[in-house]
Amino acid sequence: SRTTLPAPAQNGLILNEVAIGSFVVSCLAVALSLYKRKPEKIVKRISSARLPTAWGSFVTYCYKSMSDGLEHVAMVKGEIGDGKDVLVRVHSECLTGDIFKSSRCDCGNQLALAMQQIEEAGQGVVVYLKGHEGRGIGLGSKLRAYNLQDDGRDTVQANEDLGLPVDSRDYGIGAQILKDLGVRTIKLMTNNPAKCDGLKGYGIQITDRVPVLTPITKHNKRYLETKGTRMGHVYGIETESIIS
Numbered sequence: 001s002r003t004t005l006p007a008p009a010q011n012g013l014i015l016n017e018v019a020i021g022s023f024v025v026s027c028l029a030v031a032l033s034l035y036k037r038k039p040e041k042i043v044k045r046i047s048s049a050r051l052p053t054a055w056g057s058f059v060t061y062c063y064k065s066m067s068d069g070l071e072h073v074a075m076v077k078g079e080i081g082d083g084k085d086v087l088v089r090v091h092s093e094c095l096t097g098d099i100f101k102s103s104r105c106d107c108g109n110q111l112a113l114a115m116q117q118i119e120e121a122g123q124g125v126v127v128y129l130k131g132h133e134g135r136g137i138g139l140g141s142k143l144r145a146y147n148l149q150d151d152g153r154d155t156v157q158a159n160e161d162l163g164l165p166v167d168s169r170d171y172g173i174g175a176q177i178l179k180d181l182g183v184r185t186i187k188l189m190t191n192n193p194a195k196c197d198g199l200k201g202y203g204i205q206i207t208d209r210v211p212v213l214t215p216i217t218k219h220n221k222r223y224l225e226t227k228g229t230r231m232g233h234v235y236g237i238e239t240e241s242i243i244s
Ligand SMILES: Nc1nc2c(ncn2[C@@H]2O[C@H](COP(=O)(O)OP(=O)(O)OP(=O)(O)O)[C@@H](O)[C@H]2O)c(=O)[nH]1
Pocket: 091, 092, 093, 094, 095, 104, 105, 106, 107, 110, 132, 133, 134, 135, 136, 137, 142, 145, 146, 155, 159, 189, 190, 191, 192, 195, 212, 223, 227, 233
């Protein structure tokens, strides 16, 4: 006696095989395209202009984030040349410190010191990153964190009490801006090892670290101490362990 599978079941089997086959082919195609893909462009150069400043003459570049439209700035001094060993400050936006010269933090003084040292060196870049305000939590939340700090919390605990990340900054945009400007290796002006790691993670080679030490006052003393003890900031000249 002949035993044949009922027609619908046979068709179903064939359809399943076809579906599985095309699924496998699509997966391979996606895997291949991911493998070949260059790093995604997340920032675009919009414009540039000569900018005389209190420290000297710079060229300022505007870059726009593709994802959120934020406008970031690069202040460039001199010629980038072969792009090697360029003195660089990657500065996180701090409206209260940078604009209003708040004494609660060291941000404003660090920005001024970086501009001054780059002017004196005759070559270098300050990258100013928007969206980094309050280590990523934004201005509104930073002010709430300040109130908690006035009530005794430190800068880490205050973010945690608000249910927000202690530091959510990403350095991908900073790294792309530096690459776009032709910067290849940098002498990074920072006290923050996480910033070194963040930039290295995006392919920026750091050949040296330049400490950015500014006055300690009664208003920022606890903040700076907490950054040292709880966030690994280095307030000295030790460099090897940070950049290697
Ligand atoms: N959440 C929070 N953010 C702060 C506070 N004080 C300053 N900031 C933000 O911290 C950012 C700067 O980070 P810092 O840790 O001071 O310094 P850094 O840029 O990581 O390190 P350096 O390169 O050494 O200056 C800016 O975005 C400021 O707005 C604070 O008390 N709480």
